[in-house]
Amino acid sequence: MENKLDLIELLAYVDPAALDYQEWVNVGMALKHEGYTASDWDQWSESDSRYRAGECFKKWTSFEGNGSPVTGATITQMAKDNGWQPRSQREDHELDWNDEISGDYVVIDKNWIEGKEIKEPSAWNPVRELTRYLEALFESTENVGYVTETYEVTDDKTGEIVHKPTKGASDRTAGKLIELLSQSNGDIGSVLGDYNEKAGAWIRFNPLDGNGVKNDNVTEFRYALVESDGMEIEKQNAVLRELELPIACLVHSGKRSLHAIVRVDAADYPEYRKRVDYLYDVCKKNGFIVDSQNRNPSRLSRMPGIERNGKKQFIVDTNIGKANWEEWNEWIEGINDDLPDPESLTDFWNDMPEKAPPLIHGLLRQGHKMLMAGPSKAGKSFALIELSIALAEGRKWLSWDCTRGKILYVNLELDRASCLHRFKDVYTALGWPPDNLSNIDIWNLRGKSVPMDKLAPKLIRRAQKSNYIAVIIDPIYKVLTGDENSADQMAHFTNQFDKICTELGSSVIYCHHHSKGSQGNKKSMDRASGSGVFARDPDALIDLVELELTDSLMKQEEGKAMCAVYQKYMETHNFNYLDEHVSQDDLLSVTSMVDHAKRSIPDYMDAANKEADAAVQKVRIRSAWRVEGTLREYPKFEAVNMWFDYPVHVVDETGGLKDIEPEGEGPAWKKNFDKKKSNKDRKEEQKEALETAYEACSIDENVTVDALAEFMGVTDKTVRNRIKTHGGFWVDDGQVGRK
The missing domain is CATH 3.30.70.1790 (RepB DNA-primase, N-terminal domain)
Known part of the structure; x- marks a missing residue:
């Protein structure tokens, strides 16, 4: 029978001398389960120096079978482990997904080679x-x-x-x-x-x-x-x-x-x-x-x-x-050189091939690569989750329209529950109905990640039938191999992204951290940590740099937030008054809006004041960012200014951030002056930073040391020390609360 021929052929790849006793017995059990004879097992076992005549036949009779039989799959796997490949893969030179993507080096098929006779020396000397x-x-x-x-x-x-x-x-x-x-x-x-x-x-x-x-x-x-x-x-x-x-x-x-x-x-x-x-x-x-x-x-x-x-x-x-x-x-x-032959431009001058369709319009094409770089407080993971949702729903991400399709989000950092909650929190904060949840697949690999050259083939094997338009990997430091400052080693690392793009036809989007020090006076492509390969390799480089907020801008934003609250209450409870008595100038004046609210909605004033205070506090914990980039396929885009209003980024439509400088971009005298802060000032800043982080993380109800550390861009130990110094919080088994 055909199956019998297949298994006997596979056994040529399995050396009985390399197996332990149980593995050898498993081969016998598998052969019996698949309808082979004890002679088949005995003939294969003869090449082992431990072979004893009659032992296979004696063992054979004891294989009675059970609820979990050893099947021919055991022999198949053993053969694969020793270099065997299905004929379709041998002929097409496809990869074995248990191997690294590094070339098959398949020169021959031993099943089609005739043996070459060996002659002993005619005269023994x-x-x-x-x-x-x-x-x-x-x-x-x-x-x-x-x-x-x-x-x-x-x-x-x-x-x-x-x-x-x-x-x-x-x-x-x-x-x-x-x-x-x-x-x-x-x-x-x-x-x-x-x-x-x-x-x-x-x-x-x-x-x-x-x-x-x-x-x-x-x-x-x-x-x-x-x-x-x-x-x-x-x-x-x-x-x-x-x-x-x-x-x-x-x-x-x-x-x-x-x-x-x-x-x-x-x-x-x-x-x-x-x-x-x-x-x-x-x-x-x-x-x-x-x-x-x-x-x-x-x-x-x-x-x-x-x-x-x-x-x-x-x-x-x-x-x-x-x-x-x-x-x-x-x-x-x-x-196995599978490189394409050179092409003459004349053959295509009047019949150019179509470019890949856009994935993020004006930014990235399908099948291309994008890197997002930024410091730890930028909310890069949230930005990638926002992008995942925008692609799944076919909506706008920041300032760019997205093509709708299925995406794979590879989570390497968060535990499974936290990752799933983040997606739901971002959906809620964006205010979008989850109409296309089936377009988002999440591969949770925290604690199970492997180097990128090992992860790539496993990812491709799982994703090849899913028609993903994008694979989002967050973050890459978890799978980084080699010295990130070595151009040669990082080129090998980023080549794995090319393999994913080529094999799946999907885009690869990943994030990386900034180098240490001030970034404001650097070009966007020079801010990512490590080798310049990170800047040169992707087709689109998106960079986030923090803006230094002035006191006047913050007061302006706080006022806008308060005015918006009073306007909402008047729209809900006394719209006629709002329409008849409140001018456009009044809508931007806290004093005027408070006076109008007192006259028009006195019964709701306490609730409005309370909500206005909360809105001000929320403004104070926001951070401001500028998105710049370097593109290969599209013209350079105008910088996008945005707020990180936990847990989402909101584009600054009013232009309030347009003239704000990135951190570290001020004059030299100002940088030196800022360094001369007293210990008291630094402690006060740390205290405010802790309170800001706590308020931001409290959206998840349970605030943890890990969450605070991630938000503040510091270690768990630093968070615990600041909590101890602050005196207004307690810590219990990683949970944090106010006293």
């Missing part, structure tokens, strides 16, 4: 075999490690006697060994010592310092060992050659595997590890099941010129594939 090996891998002055002595241990699982190699010797150079071998009359044992013919002998493929046989004793990280026990040896030979690995020497182990000594030419141990990981990854993706225990540079490999159990350990070939690591690496990187 042990000395010549070993001499060829030494000449191929070592300089004459380099020390060589080798082992001929063994000791016996009993395998705990199988009860069999196993021969293990000792540390061996490393005190002689390759040149000396070659000299002694040439004088040995064919007796290798007289040079290296006699070996146990049941066990064979081993040799280390990297040169040593002569003082030991550990990784620290390796003097040149020149070679790595590639070996597999999970496929036919003739097919191993064919696959290794098809992969063009830079093999210095290929040795038959005398049993069921080939030992490929591959040139990696690493400068040091860290680079060696990276190159071996890369090498093994390429092998696995091409169906060659690598024994991952062979990673160490001081690892033992089978010595050619030796016989064990009557089978020869011999050199199959030397200098196979590419000449060196660099040449092979360049070939592998280019083999």
Whole structure:
């Protein structure tokens, strides 16, 4: 049956020797559940040194099944973990979503490769075999490690006697060994010592310092060992050659595997590890099941010129594939080159392709990237939530119209409940009916976030069928990898956003923080913290900078708020009076509006006064911001001034903020003067800041230390210290209240 063929084929990717006992049993249970025979399990298990005849059949009869059976999916996952891919993915070079998005490096399909025959040497010359090996891998002055002595241990699982190699010797150079071998009359044992013919002998493929046989004793990280026990040896030979690995020497182990000594030419141990990981990854993706225990540079490999159990350990070939690591690496990187060919402009001059439709009109196109930068008090998260809602509802965000569609909001910072409440609070504050809630998906990843290069494929896999027009990631510092001041590392980081845009066809919108210090005298594209890549990479850069409010403006705003309250009460309870007696000038005068209110709505005066006081307090806790930007697809826009009236941003339609300077943009004498504040003034400012933050956060009813810290842009510890100094608040298990 077709299913049976599939699972037996998958088992070629699973090495029984690499599994523990329970994993091995799970394979048997899965095979039985899917209708296979005990012989199938037994034949696959034979390649494991722990194999005992009859054990599979004995176990098979005990697999009776239960409510949660082990199915063929277990084998499928094991095969995937070792490089197997469904045929559709192999043919189309699509990504396996459990891998990083970094290229498939798929060169071959081992299922379509015929095995390449291996011939034993026609004239057996042990000395010549070993001499060829030494000449191929070592300089004459380099020390060589080798082992001929063994000791016996009993395998705990199988009860069999196993021969293990000792540390061996490393005190002689390759040149000396070659000299002694040439004088040995064919007796290798007289040079290296006699070996146990049941066990064979081993040799280390990297040169040593002569003082030991550990990784620290390796003097040149020149070679790595590639070996597999999970496929036919003739097919191993064919696959290794098809992969063009830079093999210095290929040795038959005398049993069921080939030992490929591959040139990696690493400068040091860290680079060696990276190159071996890369090498093994390429092998696995091409169906060659690598024994991952062979990673160490001081690892033992089978010595050619030796016989064990009557089978020869011999050199199959030397200098196979590419000449060196660099040449092979360049070939592998280019083999899956899916870059487009150059195009002639003449072919499209009279038939230009359509541009991507706008997502945020005048600001960002669909499938493009946008970065929002600002300091911690700017309410960037609230601005992104406002944008999410505007896109979902097809409404205006700040000064820009938005295309309606489905969005994914990736929440990396807030706990799930707080995030959901924020969306509802913002909807309520905006006064918009939630007509299109189904257009908003939220992916809550607080405490579960991973680096961006690992998150991107997981995000794409989950989002590929949802037709999102935008993916909003808040904030990026949670998934930032590398040094944010390194252009090279940040380019790799931001490339992940390109992959999301390309794979999903949606825009990626993310936020980042400002660098330290005053921002007012900087250009918008220079304010984001870290490398200039953050400014150059996005198609739209939106920057928020705080405005320094003057006393006169604040009094003006307080007056407007009070007047609006009295006007509302008169509209509700005595509209005729308002229409007949209140002029346009009166509507802007607190004194006049209070007098009119006393005459027209005396019964509601207490309530109006109370609401007016609350409106003034709300004005006092507002902050003012200017939105500037740098765009790639659209002309530069005029700066947008707005208030952050927790929890939403409100555009300043009256122009009151137009002439206000950003923080830090005043003259030098004023900056120096402002620095000379007394301790008393600073404490008073801190006290007012705490009260302002408390009032702002009390909209959520329960005020927490975390919320205050976020609003004030300080740490939890600073908040607790200020509460203690203030004296008018209490703290209990993170909750804050007035005494």
